[in-house]
Each structure stands twice: as structure tokens, then as C-alpha cells.
Amino acid sequence: MGILQKAFELIYVKGYQTTSIDDILATTQVTKGAFYYHFRNKDEMGIAIINELLKPGFAAAFIEPLHTEGDPVKIIYDMMYAILMKNELLKVEYGCPAANFTQEMAPWHSDFTRVLNELSQEWKNAIIHCIRKGKKAGRIRADVKSEQVAVFIMSGYWGIRNMGKLNNSRSVYLIYLKQLKDYLHTLQ
Amino acid sequence: MGILQKAFELIYVKGYQTTSIDDILATTQVTKGAFYYHFRNKDEMGIAIINELLKPGFAAAFIEPLHTEGDPVKIIYDMMYAILMKNELLKVEYGCPAANFTQEMAPWHSDFTRVLNELSQEWKNAIIHCIRKGKKAGRIRADVKSEQVAVFIMSGYWGIRNMGKLNNSRSVYLIYLKQLKDYLHTLQ
DNA sequence: ATAAATAGATACTAACCCGTATTTTTTAAC
DNA sequence: GTTAAAAAATACGGGTTAGTATCTATTTAT
Structure with a gap:
């Protein structure tokens, strides 16, 4: 776990392909023998x-x-606000770790893509479930399509992460959040 | 331009970092001497x-x-539909070339980020301009914030590109487009 | 025709890459 | 205390990388 933690920090900042195993060994003070005792290869560590x-x-x-x-x-x-504005692990200049992996590995590393797809599906299902509950409680309009809304919200998140990287400033997050709030209110 | 075209195709599919100059030389049938006569280094070619x-x-x-x-x-x-569903150069499994570059290069290669930011700003300004015209013509509500909407739309685009990569299917584009249409109608 | 600038070809380097083979140390079992 | 397994250390191999040095060929200008 110590290796994974440090490796993640490096990869989050530098990218997976450009972070060499030697980089990881240097910062973790772990030797190559120890590394390859725990992981068969670099991709296994990535997964x-x-x-x-x-x-x-x-x-x-x-x-x-x-x-x-x-x-x-x-x-x-509130979830989106917390993720974008409060989460101290996720920096605006380095974007979303999951999105970084996706962008870098798909479509060539199918192992990565599959695992990342699981993440994405979990989020999607949780959003759908949340909206369905809201519809039953009369808080969301009955004609709202839960899956469409979920996909729309998720795409907004991943996209604003990309824009944050470009602008290197959280100010674009705030602009996005304002419009997200307006959009969500149209579902009521 | 011949080198750039072939290099772009390779990079769009494989990524910038993992596309070696030797790869480019092999597919373009250009020799290293010729390449480095035209470009000082790899990054200059990327720009x-x-x-x-x-x-x-x-x-x-x-x-x-x-x-x-x-x-x-x-x-x-219509613009979004054409980009996502009709554009034959942009494949769902390889995502958006500009987003790929951004994800891969920011925040370490400031030259790339700056140029990509120019692209992004041009798009943003064009969307803002389009919405402002719509407001003047009474087609868009007066209280709509043009910049917020522009950022929201752009983030949706970049995000859905990411999801398309994950799913490797245009079906997620269609789900997104339906909700985009609903969202846009709330601006009227 | 000659000189100069442009363009291209080839061979090479020094650094880096991932992974392996081999050896050494540490831990645990009996 | 001996043995065996687990864990870690070291050195190295085979391959790839971006970039350079050097040489040759082709234009262009005078």
C-alpha cells in the first residue's frame, strides 16, 4: 500500500506512461527486487x-x-460542490485521476478500461437511483429520464475537470456549478 | 504538412507521449534528417x-x-450532433484530439496548454456570442447567463467524449444529446 | 558555371525503459 | 538451532527513446 500510495501521487501528477518504475523506486526508496516481488509488472500495479x-x-x-x-x-x-471545491486530494491542475487514466489508457489497455468502466457504472447507477427516489417522492418531475440526467451530469463533471486543467483555476468550477444548480432546478 | 497529417493520425490513436518519432518516420517514409530539418524537436512538431x-x-x-x-x-x-455523430475524423474510441492533448500535456507542457487554451477560448466566445444574439432576438430568456451556459455546454462535450472512450460506443452520445436538447429548451 | 543555400540520408550516442536473473537478508516453523 | 519460505537487494540485458553529427544531394542565385 505504501508503494501504491506514492506511485499514485506520481502518476496523478505526471501521468501513467511518463511515470517510470525507476521514478517510483526512487521516491519510495523501494528496490526493484522488492517491487517486482509484489507486482508482476507495471500494469498490474496500475490496476x-x-x-x-x-x-x-x-x-x-x-x-x-x-x-x-x-x-x-x-x-x-452538494456532492459536486464537495468534489470540485472541497476535496483536497483532487487538484484542479491535475484533473480527475479516473479521467486521466481513461484518457491515457483507452482504448489500448482493456484491463484498465474495464475497471474504470466499473467505476463509471457505479456512479451512474447511484445517480439514477437517487433521481428515481426523488421522482417517487414527488421532488423530481415524473417525465424526467433518470439515465439521461445521470449521463448528462457525469459528462459535465468530466468535462469541467478538463477545463480546469486548461485554465488552471477553480474559478471555472464556480461558473460550472452555478449553471449546474440552474439545470438541476429545471428537473423539479 | 504531410508529416503533420500522418503524425496527427498516429498521435490521435496512440497518444502523444507513446508515439515515437521513429514511429512517425516509419509511417511517413521520411528520414530523420528530413524530420529534424523541418522541426527543431518533437514538441515543436506537436505545437x-x-x-x-x-x-x-x-x-x-x-x-x-x-x-x-x-x-x-x-x-x-445541431453543431453538437454533427460533431458527435457525423464527423468522420473524430472516432468515439479515440475521443477528442484537443481533449487528449490537454489531458496528456497539462500542466507540464505550458506551450501546449497555452495553444489549447486559445482553442477553448475561441469556442467559448463563439457560444457566448451565439447566445447573446439569441437573447437580443428574444429567443433566449433574458436572465440566462451566457458565460455560464457556454462553460456548461463545453464541459458536457468534453465529458461525453470521455464517456464515449470508456463505453466505446456512440450510444452514450445519443443519451447525452437527448438531455442536451432538453437542457437547451429550458433556456428559451 | 559556380557558389550558396536548402533539403535529405545515415550512423550514431547517451540516456532511459521494463523486466529478469541471481544473490542476500529477514522471518517463521518445527 | 536448523530449515524453508518470504522478502528484499543488486546487477544487468535487450530494446527504445529523442536528438546530433556528418555527409550527400538537390535547388537556386549570380
Whole structure:
């Protein structure tokens, strides 16, 4: 886990392909023998980072908030606000770790893409579930298509991460969040 | 331009970092001497690809459609539909070339980020302009914030490109487009 | 025709890459 | 205390990388 943590930090900042195993060894003070005792190769370590580090963090920040009771509009907005503005691990200049992996590995590394797709599907299902609950409670219009809304919200998130990288400033997050709030209110 | 074209095709599919100069030389049948006569180094070629190839193609598909007269809702939706569903150069499994570059290069290669930011700003300004015209013509509500909407639309685009990569299917584009249409109608 | 500038070809370097083979140290079991 | 397994250290191999040095060929200008 120590190796994975440090490796993740390097990869999050530099990218997977450009982070060499020697880089990881240098910063972790781990020798090559130890590294290859724990991981068969670099890709196995990459997959381990996603499963052991990314998934738990993702579940805490992206999934769990959606399971709380209340107004979906508020729940979804608050989740997004927390992810973009409060989360101290995710820096605006380095974007979303999951999106970085996706962009870099798809479509060539199918192992990565499959695991990342699982992440994405979990989020999607949680959003759909949250909206369906809101519809039953009369908080969301009955004609709202849950899946469409989920996909729309997710795409907005990944896109604003990209714009944040370009602008290297959270100010674009705030602009996005304002419009997200307006959009969510149209679902009521 | 021949080198740039072939190099772009390789980079679009494989990524910038993982496309070696030797790869480019092999597919272009150009020798190393010729290559380094025209470009000082790899990054200069990368910047040239963005300026000489990406920018013109971007202007044609992303900017020009926004300059036509008419209903912004229809104009913006049609533009997005054409980009996602009709453009034969942009494949769903390889995503958006500009987004790929951004994801891969930011924040370390400031030359790339700066040029890509110019692209992004041009698109943003064109969308803002389109919406402002719509407001003046009474086609868009007066209280709509043009910049917020522009950022929201752009983030949706870049995000859905990411999801398309993950799913490797245009079906997710269609789901997104439906909700985009609904969203745009709320601006009227 | 000659000189100069442009363009292209070839061979090479020095650094870096991932992964392996081999050896050494540490830990645990009996 | 001996043995065996687990864990870690080291050195190296085979291949790739971006970029350079050097040489040759082709235009262009005078």
C-alpha cells in the first residue's frame, strides 16, 4: 500500500506512461527486487492503484453522498460542490485521476478500461437511483429520464475537470456549478 | 504538412507521449534528417499539429456553425450532433484530439496548454456570442447567463467524449444529446 | 558555371525503459 | 538451532527513446 500510495501521487501528477518504475523506486526508496516481488509488472500495479486506492476514495466522495435521504437536487449539487471545491486530494491542475487514466489508457489497455468502466457504472447507477427516489417522492418531475440526467451530469463533471486543467483555476468550477444548480432546478 | 497529417493520425490513436518519432518516420517514409530539418524537436512538431491541423478543423466544426443566423437552441444542438455523430475524423474510441492533448500535456507542457487554451477560448466566445444574439432576438430568456451556459455546454462535450472512450460506443452520445436538447429548451 | 543555400540520408550516442536473473537478508516453523 | 519460505537487494540485458553529427544531394542565385 505504501508503494501504491506514492506511485499514485506520481502518476496523478505526471501521468501513467511518463511515470517510470525507476521514478517510483526512487521516491519510495523501494528496490526493484522488492517491487517486482509484489507486482508482476507495471500494469498490474496500475490496476492495483485503481482497485485499492481509487475505488475506495471514489466510493466515499462520489457514491455515498448519493445514498443520503432528501432532495436529489440538493444532494447532487452538494456532492459536486464537495468534489470540485472541497476535496483536497483532487487538484484542479491535475484533473480527475479516473479521467486521466481513461484518457491515457483507452482504448489500448482493456484491463484498465474495464475497471474504470466499473467505476463509471457505479456512479451512474447511484445517480439514477437517487433521481428515481426523488421522482417517487414527488421532488423530481415524473417525465424526467433518470439515465439521461445521470449521463448528462457525469459528462459535465468530466468535462469541467478538463477545463480546469486548461485554465488552471477553480474559478471555472464556480461558473460550472452555478449553471449546474440552474439545470438541476429545471428537473423539479 | 504531410508529416503533420500522418503524425496527427498516429498521435490521435496512440497518444502523444507513446508515439515515437521513429514511429512517425516509419509511417511517413521520411528520414530523420528530413524530420529534424523541418522541426527543431518533437514538441515543436506537436505545437505545429495543433496550429496547422487542429485549429482549422476545429474552426470549421466548432466555430463556424455558431455564426449562422437562427435559433441558438437549434444551432448549438445541431453543431453538437454533427460533431458527435457525423464527423468522420473524430472516432468515439479515440475521443477528442484537443481533449487528449490537454489531458496528456497539462500542466507540464505550458506551450501546449497555452495553444489549447486559445482553442477553448475561441469556442467559448463563439457560444457566448451565439447566445447573446439569441437573447437580443428574444429567443433566449433574458436572465440566462451566457458565460455560464457556454462553460456548461463545453464541459458536457468534453465529458461525453470521455464517456464515449470508456463505453466505446456512440450510444452514450445519443443519451447525452437527448438531455442536451432538453437542457437547451429550458433556456428559451 | 559556380557558389550558396536548402533539403535529405545515415550512423550514431547517451540516456532511459521494463523486466529478469541471481544473490542476500529477514522471518517463521518445527 | 536448523530449515524453508518470504522478502528484499543488486546487477544487468535487450530494446527504445529523442536528438546530433556528418555527409550527400538537390535547388537556386549570380
